[in-house]
Amino acid sequence: MKKILLIGTGGTIASELTESGLSPGLTTEQLLAFTPAVGRICHVDCLELFALDSTNITPKHWQIIVRSIKENYENYDGFVLTHGTDTMAYTAAALSYMIQDSPKPIVLTGAQKPIGFDTTDSKANLTDAFLCASSDMPGVSIVFDHKVILGTRAKKTHSKSFDAFSSINYPELGVVRDGVLLRYIQRSAALFPTFYEELDRDVALVKLLPGMGRDVLDFLFSKNDAVIIESFGVGGVPEAGGFYDCIESWKERGRLAVLTTQVENEGSDLCVYHVGSRLKNQLGVLEAYDMTTEAVYAKLMWILSLTKEPEKIARMFYSPVAGDILWPASDNMANAVL
Secondary structure (H helix, E strand, O other): OOEEEEEEEEOHHHEEEEOOEEEEOOOHHHHHHOOHHHHHOOEEEEEEEEEEOHHHOOHHHHHHHHHHHHHHHHHOOEEEEEOOOOOHHHHHHHHHHHEEOOOOEEEEEOOOOOOOOOOOOHHHHHHHHHHHHOOOOOEEEEEEOOEEEEOOOEEEOOOOOOOOEEEOOOOOOEEEEOOEEEEOOOOOOOOOOEEOOOOOOOEEEEEOOOOOOOHHHHHHHHHOOEEEEEEOOOOOOOOOOOHHHHHHHHHHOOOEEEEEEOOOOOOOOOOOOHHHHHHHHOOOOEEOOOOOHHHHHHHHHHHHOOOOOHHHHHHHHHOOOOOOOOOOOOHHHHHOOO
């Protein structure tokens, strides 16, 4: 029987109703008491890290999670992390960069309704998560509503429905049906994982709005090493408003700009329109392509903790990690932006 470590961080799954709304209060041991079927799947030990609404999760908490998995890695066959749904995709992406090529499963799950409610998705999600953690499925994934989603491709797309998460620009890894994991994709892994514990937290995100000027962008560049710009459609910035001059001037001062899109599916393509081609071909802006915003954010924090050299940043950004990016198939794409 496989030995799995259950790591608790709070979230809706562990919440109870209080006078001010739902708040995490249940321990991991209490969660297991609601799911006796897990005991027939694997042996479970519990580790309580936090009791937080996931809105309160920060990169500091990601680092604690990674250290906990690293310290316990040799003692367990897999890991289940219970987590609130609101920032679960960010945590899954971050863990994908901070724990690379893990041959053991690292599974995140949670719920839209607390485990103590009569109508809850908690028990099914938790049982499915332990089933996947007891398999030979490598790397970081989210298991939710019977779906198995790669950690770098997950996004919360429904705020209340049990079908909370979608796999963006990438197939689901598999599904759980009647207690059986049906795997669609078998991902490779190394013999041993590579752990990274440092992050550069000076990464910001701005969403373009019609008629917006450069003031917000200037402020964010002044405070951060990199700014992710969520642009419209396949990508670009308005010709009015001083955006091109802003990006160019901050690039000369060592700041990094990355363009992505507000559209969930199909990604960016800056070369399609003239409002994007100048960014790519003249200003050397990096492009997210089919990556999720959650993955871009986490990947930049990981990369910038390792290097501040533009050429290295570009090569690392366009190099696939945990299936995060498909479009740039070679280093030629990275070289094109330098």
